[in-house]
Amino acid sequence: MVYLTRAEHFNAAHKLANPNWSKEKNEEVFGVCANENWHGHNYEIFVTVKGHPDPETGFLFDVKKLSMLIKKHVIDQLDHKNLNVDVPFMQGQMCSTENLVIAIWKQLQPHIPTEVQLHCIKLYETPRIYVEYFG
Amino acid sequence: MVYLTRAEHFNAAHKLANPNWSKEKNEEVFGVCANENWHGHNYEIFVTVKGHPDPETGFLFDVKKLSMLIKKHVIDQLDHKNLNVDVPFMQGQMCSTENLVIAIWKQLQPHIPTEVQLHCIKLYETPRIYVEYFG
Amino acid sequence: MVYLTRAEHFNAAHKLANPNWSKEKNEEVFGVCANENWHGHNYEIFVTVKGHPDPETGFLFDVKKLSMLIKKHVIDQLDHKNLNVDVPFMQGQMCSTENLVIAIWKQLQPHIPTEVQLHCIKLYETPRIYVEYFG
Amino acid sequence: MVYLTRAEHFNAAHKLANPNWSKEKNEEVFGVCANENWHGHNYEIFVTVKGHPDPETGFLFDVKKLSMLIKKHVIDQLDHKNLNVDVPFMQGQMCSTENLVIAIWKQLQPHIPTEVQLHCIKLYETPRIYVEYFG
Amino acid sequence: MVYLTRAEHFNAAHKLANPNWSKEKNEEVFGVCANENWHGHNYEIFVTVKGHPDPETGFLFDVKKLSMLIKKHVIDQLDHKNLNVDVPFMQGQMCSTENLVIAIWKQLQPHIPTEVQLHCIKLYETPRIYVEYFG
Amino acid sequence: MVYLTRAEHFNAAHKLANPNWSKEKNEEVFGVCANENWHGHNYEIFVTVKGHPDPETGFLFDVKKLSMLIKKHVIDQLDHKNLNVDVPFMQGQMCSTENLVIAIWKQLQPHIPTEVQLHCIKLYETPRIYVEYFG
Numbered sequence: 001m002v003y004l005t006r007a008e009h010f011n012a013a014h015k016l017a018n019p020n021w022s023k024e025k026n027e028e029v030f031g032v033c034a035n036e037n038w039h040g041h042n043y044e045i046f047v048t049v050k051g052h053p054d055p056e057t058g059f060l061f062d063v064k065k066l067s068m069l070i071k072k073h074v075i076d077q078l079d080h081k082n083l084n085v086d087v088p089f090m091q092g093q094m095c096s097t098e099n100l101v102i103a104i105w106k107q108l109q110p111h112i113p114t115e116v117q118l119h120c121i122k123l124y125e126t127p128r129i130y131v132e133y134f135g
Numbered sequence: 136m137v138y139l140t141r142a143e144h145f146n147a148a149h150k151l152a153n154p155n156w157s158k159e160k161n162e163e164v165f166g167v168c169a170n171e172n173w174h175g176h177n178y179e180i181f182v183t184v185k186g187h188p189d190p191e192t193g194f195l196f197d198v199k200k201l202s203m204l205i206k207k208h209v210i211d212q213l214d215h216k217n218l219n220v221d222v223p224f225m226q227g228q229m230c231s232t233e234n235l236v237i238a239i240w241k242q243l244q245p246h247i248p249t250e251v252q253l254h255c256i257k258l259y260e261t262p263r264i265y266v267e268y269f270g
Numbered sequence: 271m272v273y274l275t276r277a278e279h280f281n282a283a284h285k286l287a288n289p290n291w292s293k294e295k296n297e298e299v300f301g302v303c304a305n306e307n308w309h310g311h312n313y314e315i316f317v318t319v320k321g322h323p324d325p326e327t328g329f330l331f332d333v334k335k336l337s338m339l340i341k342k343h344v345i346d347q348l349d350h351k352n353l354n355v356d357v358p359f360m361q362g363q364m365c366s367t368e369n370l371v372i373a374i375w376k377q378l379q380p381h382i383p384t385e386v387q388l389h390c391i392k393l394y395e396t397p398r399i400y401v402e403y404f405g
Numbered sequence: 406m407v408y409l410t411r412a413e414h415f416n417a418a419h420k421l422a423n424p425n426w427s428k429e430k431n432e433e434v435f436g437v438c439a440n441e442n443w444h445g446h447n448y449e450i451f452v453t454v455k456g457h458p459d460p461e462t463g464f465l466f467d468v469k470k471l472s473m474l475i476k477k478h479v480i481d482q483l484d485h486k487n488l489n490v491d492v493p494f495m496q497g498q499m500c501s502t503e504n505l506v507i508a509i510w511k512q513l514q515p516h517i518p519t520e521v522q523l524h525c526i527k528l529y530e531t532p533r534i535y536v537e538y539f540g
Numbered sequence: 541m542v543y544l545t546r547a548e549h550f551n552a553a554h555k556l557a558n559p560n561w562s563k564e565k566n567e568e569v570f571g572v573c574a575n576e577n578w579h580g581h582n583y584e585i586f587v588t589v590k591g592h593p594d595p596e597t598g599f600l601f602d603v604k605k606l607s608m609l610i611k612k613h614v615i616d617q618l619d620h621k622n623l624n625v626d627v628p629f630m631q632g633q634m635c636s637t638e639n640l641v642i643a644i645w646k647q648l649q650p651h652i653p654t655e656v657q658l659h660c661i662k663l664y665e666t667p668r669i670y671v672e673y674f675g
Numbered sequence: 676m677v678y679l680t681r682a683e684h685f686n687a688a689h690k691l692a693n694p695n696w697s698k699e700k701n702e703e704v705f706g707v708c709a710n711e712n713w714h715g716h717n718y719e720i721f722v723t724v725k726g727h728p729d730p731e732t733g734f735l736f737d738v739k740k741l742s743m744l745i746k747k748h749v750i751d752q753l754d755h756k757n758l759n760v761d762v763p764f765m766q767g768q769m770c771s772t773e774n775l776v777i778a779i780w781k782q783l784q785p786h787i788p789t790e791v792q793l794h795c796i797k798l799y800e801t802p803r804i805y806v807e808y809f810g
Contacts, residue, residue, distance in 0.1 A: 001539070002503045002506065002507065002536055002537070002538050003536065003537040003538070003539075004502075004503065004534075004535075004536050005534070005535050005536070005537070006533065006534055007532075007533040007534075008533075009261075011174050011175060011176055011261065012174055012175060013148040013172070013173040013174050013175040014175075016327075016328070018326055018327070020326075029327060029332075030327075031334065032214065032215035033215060035215050035216065035217070035221070037148070037216070037217035037220045037221050038148040038173050038175065038217050039146050039147055039148050039175055039214075039215040039216060039217070040146060040147060040148040040149070040173065040174055040175005040176055041146055041175055041176065041177050042176050042177040042261050042262070048537075053501065053503040053504060053507075055498075055499075056423055056425075056499075057421075057423070057434060057435075057499060057501070058421070058498065058499025058500065058501030058503055058504045059499075059501055059503060060503050060536075062434075063534050064436065079167065079174075080167035080168060080170050080174040081170065081172070081174060082170070082172035082173050082174070085172045086170070086172050093325075093328065094325075094326075094327060094328025094329075095328065096323065096327070096328030096329055097274075098272045098274065098323040098328055098329060098330050099323060099328045101272065102272065102323075126144075126146065126177050127177070127277075128276065128277040128278075129274075129275070129276055129277075129333050130274075130275050131272055131273065131274050131275070131330075132272070132273040132275070133272050133273070134271070134273075136809070137773045137776065137777065137806060137807070137808050138806065138807040138808070138809075139772075139773065139804075139805075139806050140804070140805050140806070140807070141803065141804055142802075142803040142804075143803075151597075151598070153596055153597070155596075164597060164602075165597075166604065188771065188773040188774060188777075190768075190769075191693055191695075191769075192691075192693070192704060192705075192769060192771070193691070193768065193769025193770065193771030193773055193774045194769075194771055194773060195773050195806075197704075198804055199706065228595075228598065229595075229596075229597060229598025229599075230598065231593065231597070231598030231599055232544075233542045233544065233593040233598055233599060233600050234593060234598045236542065237542065237593075262547075263546065263547040263548075264544075264545070264546055264547075264603055265544075265545050266542055266543065266544050266545070266600075267542070267543040267545070267588075268542050268543070269541070269543075279801075281714050281715060281716055281801065282714055282715060283688040283712070283713040283714050283715040284715070286462075286463070288461055288462070290461075299462060299467075300462075301469065302754065302755035303755060305755050305756065305757070305761070307688070307756070307757035307760045307761050308688035308713050308715065308757050309686050309687055309688050309715055309754075309755040309756060309757070310686060310687060310688040310689075310713065310714055310715005310716055311686055311715055311716065311717050312716050312717040312801050312802070349707065349714075350707035350708060350710050350714040351710065351712070351714060352710070352712035352713050352714070355712045356710070356712050363460075363463065364460075364461075364462060364463025364464075365463065366458065366462070366463030366464055367409075368407045368409065368458040368463055368464060368465050369458060369463045371407065372407065372458075396684075396686065396717050397412075397717070398411065398412040398413075399409075399410070399411055399412075399468050400409075400410050401407055401408065401409050401410070401465075402407070402408040402410070402453075403407050403408070404406070404408075414666075416579050416580060416581055416666065417579055417580060418553040418577070418578040418579050418580040419580075437619065437620035438620060440620050440621065440622070440626070442553070442621070442622035442625045442626050443553040443578050443580065443622050444551050444552055444553050444580055444619075444620040444621060444622070445551060445552060445553040445554075445578065445579055445580005445581055446551055446580055446581070446582050447581050447582040447666050447667070484572065484579075485572035485573060485575050485579040486575065486577070486579060487575070487577035487578050487579070490577045491575070491577050531549075531551065531582050532582070556732075556733070558731055558732070560731075569732060569737075570732075571739065633730075633733065634730075634731075634732060634733025634734075635733065636728065636732070636733030636734055637679075638677045638679065638728040638733055638734060638735050639728060639733045641677065642677065642728075667682075668681065668682040668683075669679075669680070669681055669682075669738050670679075670680050671677055671678065671679050671680070671735075672677070672678040672680070672723075673677050673678070674676070674678075
């Protein structure tokens, strides 16, 4: 079994605020992340698939095709967007990196060809904070 | 003459849209950066001062004090903010990285002690795009 | 299950020398790392916790609280210290990165709240050497 | 159990082209990677071994010895080489990163001392594409 | 005056060998870089332009257009190519990073619009070796 | 004129304390950096030379020779050393990064061949603090 990882990135705005809570409680729990006028990040995403290389190509999975799948199903939905407002699959939930990585998995997983398996999505919110999800 | 640089960072939302233009013209010129609902970045800022080291301390300028000056006059004004909405010194101008770096210089320069000179501010909007300003 | 990682750093001095060995044997085994007058490193530490996000916050664990726990129980004990001399929990053992990462786990693990589990501590001694410990 | 990782690098040329296929099919499948005149990469390799630290040295395995083993059995075979032409252990197979990481494991594993186990080889083809193999 | 920099990358093969010299002299001067069968690199290129931001856009120069110019006149000529064989503008000269950065300047400079000036091209051959050219 | 840069690194211990001052004054001015038992860093050094490439080699200066000069005159003097105790050319002065970069220039400059000029030494004390000196 070999693991192949491709990195992509997107830039997005978000805020962390529970709509069922008062402004005060949101500021108490989320601090500056609750700013009503939004803030944003350069997200870096690492998608790992696993499987066995094809003897004829030497490829587990063509990394250009993997890149195109990530772009179509993840980057195009999130890049230069407001995660709370513009992204249908984040509606009704908090736009934390934890929830975002799970939602990205659900978006991408059905489009991964059956000859490989989606193994991990790793999402950097900043260079010093990241979240991983293995399904 | 010796040059000392300190890196700091902040996360912010912004959009690129000229309020005197139509939505169509803004989208034509700025593309996805004009998204009305904002997007955002992890900005990295590098502040360089120049001068001569003090023989008693070996310091050009105490880097902890430089860091505190940057935090007070730059980071606290910009971090987890919406550059177009929340930042008084960006009002009335486009929130491009070019304009932002000039505005940061104007904020910080008056607070740099006279024994050193502010030499350069370098601002990364993404890991692959940065702007430098030398005053 | 989601995995959340926070990076922190500290600067410290150490040497690698077994007090039961002669100077010659220490130099033979540890080379320049045995320098009696010490050398040092910029250590980078990555702490990973795992668990399930809270639906009300979207957080596995508030990353600001995780950062504060690491600062209190790890960084404040090690930053700008001599690992062989100044750190009670490293007494009586070699100050290798392997032993250090195990000792850091023991310091930090009791303070991690029960709603998450400490999963991994990864410690870079240099950008090209790192050690991981999973408990 | 502790995991110790050492990074090394090498620069090499290669092409992706199946000798049993027409030039047209190779270009269709591999695109610019099939260029008959070769292209190349700065490969970064991360070798991870696992085991228990020795109480007398604090070392899982002397990282200088690990570095020398990687240099002798991997870097010296691959650095400034043409992977398709100059490397005996890549003959008869596609020079993909997937196949290369498996071949490197086979080269290195017999030389790892029995007190530790080879755990993982991670190979970056570019800063945004990497492959991992765990044996 | 503001300086704007955009980073791009390309992967290429090359060798360092003077065709007027014997194989022995080439190996003596260039070492492993003279390997007849080529080796290669992941080159990183940083292009800096300077000028004054446009008040209506806040842009010195639209970074997407700068990226497209670099792609058309530099990356498309060099990516996945053999610098010695496939690149017309490197014919008749040594394919060193020094010569390459000067040749890239000559390719790109005529296409930079007159409202900005090309200031610097910085080219990384490896993460630890780079060359800069200011025209 | 072309500029060529080579990066090297060393690990060292130091402290910041003026021997003419009381322990209290040193702690007041230098904080944790004054720890009597030392602390340390992974220093990264970037050495830039400038000149005109040789038409026969394409080289401004053979980067392997530049690396060997840096190793002999800088790295071998500083790596795994205590800057305050073990380094003759730092005696009698504060071991700040500012003073260190000037001292390194003085060590290295006489050994740079006359066909090129030493242009800059850039020294990172941590990934977020660096000093440059141009002679």
